[in-house]
Amino acid sequence: MGFDGRVVSGIGVVAAVIDAGNFVGAGRALGLTQSGVSRAVARFEQRVGVRLFERNARAVMLTDEGRRFYEKIAPLLSDLDEAVTDIGRASAAVRxxxxxxxxxxxxxxxxxxxxxxxxxxxxxxxxxxxxxxxxxxxxxxxxxxxxxxxxxxxxxxxxxxxxxxxxxxxxxxxxxxxxxxxxxxxxxxxxxxxxxxxxxxxxxxxxxxxxxxxxxxxxxxxxxxxxxxxxxxxxxxxxxxxxxxxxxxxxxxxxxxxxxxxxxxxxxxxxxxxxxxxxxxxxxxxxxxxxxxxxxxxxxxxxx
Missing domain, CATH: 3.40.190.290 (D-Maltodextrin-Binding Protein; domain 2)
Known part of the structure; x- marks a missing residue:
């Protein structure tokens, strides 16, 4: 799989769904509609070749593959968030x-x-x-x-x-x-x-x-x-x-x-x-x- 900006965008949507527990909450966090979040997740699942979520009328749950995927990307997301925080601090603090x-x-x-x-x-x-x-x-x-x-x-x-x-x-x-x-x-x-x-x-x-x-x-x-x-x-x-x-x-x-x-x-x-x-x-x-x-x-x- 070639790396490009769409991978980062897709990971961001997946992380938002996991944090919110559903597509509606993820849409509010990302400024997207529920259907927009659903389409973004579907595109990303197609790109990685696995189904990450089980969807039903009440909830969205991670599949086993989705859980393993999130366990791998969660530390990377934390490092990325820390890097963004640090560079923001650097622009505001003399360091x-x-x-x-x-x-x-x-x-x-x-x-x-x-x-x-x-x-x-x-x-x-x-x-x-x-x-x-x-x-x-x-x-x-x-x-x-x-x-x-x-x-x-x-x-x-x-x-x-x-x-x-x-x-x-x-x-x-x-x-x-x-x-x-x-x-x-x-x-x-x-x-x-x-x-x-x-x-x-x-x-x-x-x-x-x-x-x-x-x-x-x-x-x-x-x-x-x-x-x-x-x-x-x-x-x-x-x-x-x-x-x-x-x-x-x-x-x-x-x-x-x-x-x-x-x-x-x-x-x-x-x-x-x-x-x-x-x-x-x-x-x-x-x-x-x-x-x-x-x-x-x-x-x-x-x-x-």
């Missing part, structure tokens, strides 16, 4: 395994210190976290959700803007004492500038400066190119060269380890988004993580 991809800068400077807080709030959830600069498709990479910088370039994903951070150009006091402080963005052409590559093109990001609607592009060079923001800022603090960074990540600005070189030219903003496959039937674990990231990002947001 299971959440696979997330988070950009290293967002992880190191925003989310990392708060992960324990998130997991403590959801004791039935396990977090499988990949800290990487990743621009691939979520489904293809096996992720439920991703946190990424830059404007979205892939279609077929739902995105939510989390924040915009100012782009600052900074250097250490030691570097400036040795090489002098540039007075304007164009002076950077004579300085050692730490390069940061675009994850899509793999070429270093262009250095731009914005003020009062005016944009200035400067060609910069440097012997160090690094794709990790923490490493770039560490090299900058140690005096290797000048770097462009998101302001919330450049924590050295607060205690003097770094100097903002052009505070009048930092109107450029760089966005951070959370990506997830779909809003429809979105699992509670994804909603919980998106809400958590959004709440943290709000602290660092610098809207125009």
């Amino acid at each position: 299971g395994v959440l696979r997330a991809s988070v950009h290293p800068v967002a992880m190191h400077y925003m989310l990392g210190a708060r992960l324990t807080e998130f997991l403590a709030a959801h004791p039935e959830l396990s977090l499988d976290l990949s800290v990487r600069d990743d621009s691939g498709a979520l489904a293809a990479e096996g992720y439920d959700v991703a946190v990424r910088f830059g404007e979205p370039v892939l279609s077929g994903q739902i995105v939510r803007r989390l924040l915009e951070s100012r782009v600052v150009t900074c250097a250490s006091p030691g570097y400036l004492a040795q090489h002098g402080k540039p007075r304007r963005p164009q002076d950077l052409a004579q300085h050692e500038c730490i390069q940061f590559p675009d994850p899509v093109t793999r070429r270093p990001f262009a250095w731009e400066f914005q003020r009062k609607g005016k944009t200035v592009k400067v060609r910069t060079t440097g012997r160090l190119t690094v794709n990790d923001g923490a490493t770039m800022l560490m090299a900058c603090e140690q005096g290797h060269g000048i770097a462009q960074s998101l302001e919330f990540a450049a924590t050295g600005l607060k205690d003097g380890r770094l100097i903002d070189l052009f505070p009048d030219w930092n109107e450029e903003r760089f966005p951070l988004y959370v990506h997830f496959p779909s809003r429809r039937q979105q699992a509670a674990k994804v909603r919980a993580f998106v809400d958590f990231v959004a709440a943290v990002a709000k602290i660092y947001d610098q809207p125009r």
Whole structure:
């Protein structure tokens, strides 16, 4: 016997008749007429090749074959019902395994210190976290959700803007004492500038400066190119060269380890988004993580 949807449908009707004890009660449970239930049972009996019920004017009773058949399918029906219940719970309860991809800068400077807080709030959830600069498709990479910088370039994903951070150009006091402080963005052409590559093109990001609607592009060079923001800022603090960074990540600005070189030219903003496959039937674990990231990002947001 080939398996198809009619088998499942037939088993459902048979189970309803057994539970109700008659065709009338089964019809009420299934939204069918008594004759509709009777025809469905007859079709299924013809398909399996045995008579499952003895029918009379007063009752419907299982035959010996029908009893043996039901003894075999009853555990399967119970497992199926449990599976449906579990998946329904999963969509309403924060549980299971959440696979997330988070950009290293967002992880190191925003989310990392708060992960324990998130997991403590959801004791039935396990977090499988990949800290990487990743621009691939979520489904293809096996992720439920991703946190990424830059404007979205892939279609077929739902995105939510989390924040915009100012782009600052900074250097250490030691570097400036040795090489002098540039007075304007164009002076950077004579300085050692730490390069940061675009994850899509793999070429270093262009250095731009914005003020009062005016944009200035400067060609910069440097012997160090690094794709990790923490490493770039560490090299900058140690005096290797000048770097462009998101302001919330450049924590050295607060205690003097770094100097903002052009505070009048930092109107450029760089966005951070959370990506997830779909809003429809979105699992509670994804909603919980998106809400958590959004709440943290709000602290660092610098809207125009």
